[in-house]
Amino acid sequence: MNDRLPILDLSRAYAEIRDEVRGALERVFEAQSFILGREVRTFEEHVESYLELPEGSAIGCASGTDALILALMALGVGPGDEVVTTPYSFFATAGAVVRLGARPVFADIDPATGNIDLAEAERRLTPRTKAFLPVHLFGQTVPLEGISELCAKRGVAIVEDAAQAFGAWRRVENRIARAGTTGDVGCYSFFPTKNLGGCGDGGMVVTRDAERAERLRRLRVHGEGRTYFHEEVGLNSRLDALQAAVLDVKLPHLERWNADRRLCADRYRLFFESRGLTDRVVLPEELSGNHHIYHQYVVRVPDRDRLMAHLDGLGLTTRVYYPLPLHLQPCFAFLGGRPGDCPQAERLSQEALALPIFPGLEAEEQERLVEAVAVFMA
Ligand SMILES: Cc1ncc(COP(=O)(O)O)c(C=O)c1O
CATH class of the missing domain: 3.40.640.10 (Type I PLP-dependent aspartate aminotransferase-like (Major domain))
Known part of the structure; x- marks a missing residue:
């Protein structure tokens, strides 16, 4: 592999x-x-x-x-x-x-869920x-x-x-x-x-x-x-x-695959908690009554771009969903959107980092990624 x-x-x-x-x-x-x-x-x-x-x-x-x-x-x-x-x-x-x-x-968005x-x-x-x-x-x-x-x-x-x-x-x-x-x-x-x-x-x-x-x-x-x-x-x-x-x-197969995504999300939480990182890495929150299927597992971190580059250097791929909120997209300038119009969305676009999540992702792979985050934040 x-x-x-x-x-x-x-x-x-x-x-x-x-x-x-x-x-x-x-x-x-x-x-x-x-x-x-x-x-x-x-x-x-x-x-x-x-x-x-x-x-x-x-x-x-x-x-x-x-x-x-x-x-x-x-x-x-x-x-x-x-x-x-x-x-x-x-x-x-x-x-x-x-x-x-x-x-x-x-x-604007609810910062708890995006x-x-x-x-x-x-x-x-x-x-x-x-x-x-x-x-x-x-x-x-x-x-x-x-x-x-x-x-x-x-x-x-x-x-x-x-x-x-x-x-x-x-x-x-x-x-x-x-x-x-x-x-x-x-x-x-x-x-x-x-x-x-x-x-x-x-x-x-x-x-x-x-x-x-x-x-x-x-x-x-x-x-x-x-x-x-x-x-x-x-x-x-x-x-x-x-x-x-x-x-x-x-x-x-979808219910099982969605369940596997939820299992991956639980494991990320465990790994981040066990390394005492949850004061610096904000994990996704599942609203009461919701069954989140973790299409993406998006955390919030300060200094996101440097962390992303650090992880990339170690062979750990992450993504940014989304680097520029829609009200600031060049093609929508005619709508008159300005920085500051949707402060929560603008802040999330600076802090959001999507971690690998998919059916078949293994615990050791997730642990390796969390360990690399811990080293970066130490
Ligand atoms: C939230 C959202 N809306 C719409 C779309 C558009 O879907 P498609 O790429 O199939 O056109 C996507 C996916 O790409 C999406 O993530």
């Missing part, structure tokens, strides 16, 4: 399912049917039952970015509309809003707000139960960006609310590095509203109703059969 510890090693989980994946790929090639079709519908059905959603509510599409664009299109978001969202996410969250001619309005601060979000709702777009960052669900009622009262739709949180959940009263199933539309990404990842780009939208599901199904094929008859202008955003076949092999 290579001595370098990668941030993510997909080959370990793949080794468990190699034969199944190859069988599924072979089936697609034998059928010579590559776009949508039976493979995609079967995977959609399995997602519907996994997420406990009604039949027809899951719609596969070409990427997580397209899932966001399709969701916002289906809700009629366009020029003149505002969408309240987080400044701390992958670019696509706000990019999708701007792509449709609407305006992202950034509410997720949008719901009180800040509420303060940014205006009569122009068409949608609220929370992101379940790093695999931890935003507690939406409070704000859902307010949004419903004010006619604000909720689009959940669950690209990093497939399978994460939150206990709400006596039931489990899976990330992506609480709002009006939930969006997922199956980018290969996601916890449920394909062998290329892929995404999905889910909605409990049957009419909206029908519209989404049209929107992903150029707004086509009957073949060659177009009711509106949509996208070309279809999930392909190869992705669906691979994802369908992986889905039954």
Whole structure:
């Protein structure tokens, strides 16, 4: 085995399912049917039952970015509309809003989780707000139960960006609310590095509203109703059969893989605690009632860049998610964002450091990394 510890090693989980994946790929090639079709519908059905959603509510599409664009299109978001969202996410969250001619309005984050601060979000709702777009960052669900009622009262739709949180959940009263199933539309990404990842780009939208599901199904094929008859202008955003076949092999393993990520998170905590580092390394916090799936394991540290370089020199790979909050991205300068607008997000972008986490990561590898952090901080 290579001595370098990668941030993510997909080959370990793949080794468990190699034969199944190859069988599924072979089936697609034998059928010579590559776009949508039976493979995609079967995977959609399995997602519907996994997420406990009604039949027809899951719609596969070409990427997580397209899932966001399709969701916002289906809700009629366009020029003149505002969408309240987080400044701390992958670019696509706000990019999708701007792509449709609407305006992202950034509410600062809760420093404990990195997720949008719901009180800040509420303060940014205006009569122009068409949608609220929370992101379940790093695999931890935003507690939406409070704000859902307010949004419903004010006619604000909720689009959940669950690209990093497939399978994460939150206990709400006596039931489990899976990330992506609480709002009006939930969006997922199956980018290969996601916890449920394909062998290329892929995404999905889910909605409990049957009419909206029908519209989404049209929107992903150029707004086509009957073949060659177009009711509106949509996208070309279809999930392909190869992705669906691979994802369908992986889905039954996901709970176990997510559990393995949680085990890795527990081990990091143990190692950091046993070396007395938790006063200098802030570990991710799991909110009460939440089932965090640790899509990323992001700690906060002072002097982050030097620590990162130190670890890199020892063959230990880390990453920064995200070095520049969205309100400060050059392409969004027209929105008028300034340093100091979202101080918590700006501070996290200086301190956040993602450590390796993936199914199959070994305790010794984690210990080696924590030991290197201890040496740096001694
Ligand atoms: C929070 C978030 N939203 C949206 C996306 C976009 O997904 P994709 O890369 O599949 O377009 C990603 C992943 O890359 C993401 O992490």
